[in-house]
Amino acid sequence: xxxxxxxxxxxxxxxxxxxxxxxxxxxxxxxxxxxxxxxxxxxxxxxxxxxxxxxxxxxxxxxxxxxxxxxxxxxxxxxxxxxxxxxxxxxxxxxxxxxxxxxxxxxxxxxxxxxxxxxxxxxxxxxxxxxxxxxxxxxxxxxxxxxxxxxxxxxxxxxxxxxxxxxxxxxxxxxxxxxxxxxxxxxxxxxxxxxxxxxxxxxxxxxxxxxxxxxxxxxxxxxxxxxxxxxxxxxxxxxxxxxxxxxxxxxxxxxxxxxxxxxxxxxxxxxxxxxxxxxxxxxxxxxxxxxxxxxxxxxxxxxxxxxxxxxxx
Amino acid sequence: xxxxxxxxxxxxxxxxxxxxxxxxxxxxxxxxxxxxxxxxxxxxxxxxxxxxxxxxxxxxxxxxxxxxxxxxxxxxxxxxxxxxxxxxxxxxxxxxxxxxxxxxxxxxxxxxxxxxxxxxxxxxxxxxxxxxxxxxxxxxxxxxxxxxxxxxxxxxxxxxxxxxxxxxxxxxxxxxxxxxxxxxxxxxxxxxxxxxxxxxxxxxxxxxxxxxxxxxxxxxxxxxxxxxxxxxxxxxxxxxxxxxxxxxxxxxxxxxxxxxxxxxxxxxxxxxxxxxxxxxxxxxxxxxxxxxxxxxxxxxxxxxxxxxxxxxxxxxxxxxxxxxxxxxxxxxxxxxxxxxxxxxxxxxxxxxxxx
Numbered sequence: 302x303x304x305x306x307x308x309x310x311x312x313x314x315x316x317x318x319x320x321x322x323x324x325x326x327x328x329x330x331x332x333x334x335x336x337x338x339x340x341x342x343x344x345x346x347x348x349x350x351x352x353x354x355x356x357x358x359x360x361x362x363x364x365x366x367x368x369x370x371x372x373x374x375x376x377x378x379x380x381x382x383x384x385x386x387x388x389x390x391x392x393x394x395x396x397x398x399x400x401x402x403x404x405x406x407x408x409x410x411x412x413x414x415x416x417x418x419x420x421x422x423x424x425x426x427x428x429x430x431x432x433x434x435x436x437x438x439x440x441x442x443x444x445x446x447x448x449x450x451x452x453x454x455x456x457x458x459x460x461x462x463x464x465x466x467x468x469x470x471x472x473x474x475x476x477x478x479x480x481x482x483x484x485x486x487x488x489x490x491x492x493x494x495x496x497x498x499x500x501x502x503x504x505x506x507x508x509x510x511x512x513x514x515x516x517x518x519x520x521x522x523x524x525x526x527x528x529x530x531x532x533x534x535x536x537x538x539x540x541x542x543x544x545x546x547x548x549x550x551x552x553x554x555x556x557x558x559x560x561x562x563x564x565x566x567x568x569x570x571x572x573x574x575x576x577x578x579x580x581x582x583x584x585x586x587x588x589x590x591x592x593x594x595x596x597x598x599x600x601x602x603x604x605x606x607x608x609x610x611x612x613x614x
Numbered sequence: 615x616x617x618x619x620x621x622x623x624x625x626x627x628x629x630x631x632x633x634x635x636x637x638x639x640x641x642x643x644x645x646x647x648x649x650x651x652x653x654x655x656x657x658x659x660x661x662x663x664x665x666x667x668x669x670x671x672x673x674x675x676x677x678x679x680x681x682x683x684x685x686x687x688x689x690x691x692x693x694x695x696x697x698x699x700x701x702x703x704x705x706x707x708x709x710x711x712x713x714x715x716x717x718x719x720x721x722x723x724x725x726x727x728x729x730x731x732x733x734x735x736x737x738x739x740x741x742x743x744x745x746x747x748x749x750x751x752x753x754x755x756x757x758x759x760x761x762x763x764x765x766x767x768x769x770x771x772x773x774x775x776x777x778x779x780x781x782x783x784x785x786x787x788x789x790x791x792x793x794x795x796x797x798x799x800x801x802x803x804x805x806x807x808x809x810x811x812x813x814x815x816x817x818x819x820x821x822x823x824x825x826x827x828x829x830x831x832x833x834x835x836x837x838x839x840x841x842x843x844x845x846x847x848x849x850x851x852x853x854x855x856x857x858x859x860x861x862x863x864x865x866x867x868x869x870x871x872x873x874x875x876x877x878x879x880x881x882x883x884x885x886x887x888x889x890x891x892x893x894x895x896x897x898x899x900x901x902x903x904x905x906x907x908x909x910x911x912x913x914x915x916x917x918x919x920x921x922x923x924x925x926x927x928x929x930x931x932x933x934x935x936x937x938x939x940x941x942x943x944x945x946x947x948x949x950x951x952x953x954x955x956x957x958x959x960x961x962x963x964x965x966x967x968x969x
Binding site for chain 1: 654875903930
């Protein structure tokens with residue numbers, strides 16, 4: 302009987318002990334709550350702690366927490382509809398206040414949703430898309446652009462440096478969110494834009510613009526190719542003609558000089574006795590008479606002179 | 615990657631006397647009826663179970679690529695190196711294993727899906743466009759895939775500064791990459807900007823994570839495929855093809871030039887050479903004929919009549935036999951007297967012809 306009583310007592314002691322001890326993890330901070338009312342200060346040192354058995358402990362994460370907003374569709378100042386996905390880092394820095402204002406994390410998230418979503422929406426819809434996408438140190442010299450189509454884009458101003466830029470936009474959102482957040486025991490560390498994209502219909506428009514742009518660049522390359530090759534061939538034709546005509550001119554000159562020299566030589570030689578030359582030359586030309594020729598001679602030709610008689614006539 | 619080993623209860627200092635417990639245990643079975651003995655037996659069984667539990671929860675192993683963060687009653691007491699270690703049982707000590715020596719990676723815009731035969735990586739066919747599509751500074755769209763490689767530099771900070779360090783790493787990587795790509799022209803991102811982006815992204819992500827004290831060290835950011843969005847890619851390819859075609863057309867024209875100009879120059883030289891040949895021939899012939907004439911002339915001057923007759927007769931002597939037909943005409947006659955040429959074989963008829 303005594304040992305059974307001892308066992309029961311031991312059991313009771315155990316139960317009581319488990320209700321009087323609690324641990325606070327490295328990642329946690331705790332508040333002791335008595336019958337619904339918080340007692341004492343926040344316990345943020347980890348380890349084994351004591352409390353009264355009838356008291357409860359509420360735990361709060363001590364670490365940096367993540368808030369991720371829904372992807373929302375927002376029009377920019379220039380009426381471009383974009384999808385914005387923002388994230389934020391926050392911390393419970395006053396668990397007592399946290400407990401009394403939002404009670405727990407899901408309550409906190411609801412409040413954060415409201416506040417941050419509306420601040421993001423406000424700021425994005427009052428900002429140009431270029432300001433959201435680019436940063437403060439955006440620098441482009443239109444003169445030095447490699448891509449010919451870029452310089453001709455009418456819908457975007459390439460050289461305009463943003464007054465805000467992404468970083469200042471994000472810190473602006475943070476400031477405003479902090480301002481419009483009531484005392485919730487929450488510290489908002491930062492808000493960043495994770496994703497920015499066009500909505501589907503705008504995306505299709507942009508894609509067809511990009512396609513048309515590329516196609517016109519391709520067309521330009523092709524006609525440049527044609528033009529330059531025509532130019533090269535045209536120059537070649539001109540050069541060919543020049544070479545040919547100069548050669549012909551030179552050849553004619555040579556021939557002409559040769560003809561003149563020959564004429565001079567002939568002239569000098571044959572000119573010594575023109576009559577004999579004509580006789581001599583004519584005799585030569587008779588050699589051209591051949592089988593196909595028919596010759597008519599007079600009967601008193603020199604050739605026939607001695608055919609009838611031998612004496613001189 | 616992170617394990618948590620623990621259980622609850624109070625602790626004992628030295629191992630209880632086994633023989634005593636065994637006696638109690640066996641006496642319970644041997645004895646029977648007495649409630650006092652049954653009570654003692656139950657206590658013995660419980661104690662035995664507790665001992666077994668303690669044995670199981672009092673040691674742990676740390677693999678070579680890991681470190682263990684040890685907490686006692688929830689408070690961090692230290693980090694242990696690889697090997698077999700002892701800890702307080704019953705979950706008084708809790709151990710979380712963290713892979714600090716391994717290079718970890720996060721993929722964006724794609725997922726690798728294991729290794730194929732031959733050691734090559736297989737990739738998931740899914741597109742992950744939400745992660746990879748982004749806007750450039752000239753408000754075009756671009757598809758960027760990248761990998762962030764990192765290590766857990768401080769396991770305590772990694773576990774206890776942020777609740778979701780890996781998710782935060784991913785969020786920050788996406789945000790930073792979009793900021794950097796959004797600050798460059800699309801054409802730059804596609805071509806020369808890759809190295810700059812990798813370097814800037816690594817620095818910025820590290821800076822932000824340090825601001826959170828996340829205990830992560832970024833090793834590299836590596837760009838993978840960076841391409842225009844799928845719907846636009848054919849047009850981009852067309853530009854490359856057109857650019858090549860331009861070069862091809864110009865080269866072909868130049869090739870023709872390189873062929874035809876030397877050809878023409880060669881032909882020109884030949885034309886001139888031909889003319890020079892003609893010239894030489896003409897002058898030589900002229901000189902030859904002139905010399906011959908001058909020689910005959912000298913001879914003629916010495917005996918004019920004789921030479922004249924001789925030349926005449928010699929010529930006719932050569933020429934007449936070769937002529938097809940010789941007709942003799944007498945003054946006052948209507949038709950000529952044909953000369954019968956006995957040398958011919960009678961093919962010709964002697965006909966009177968008057969021209």
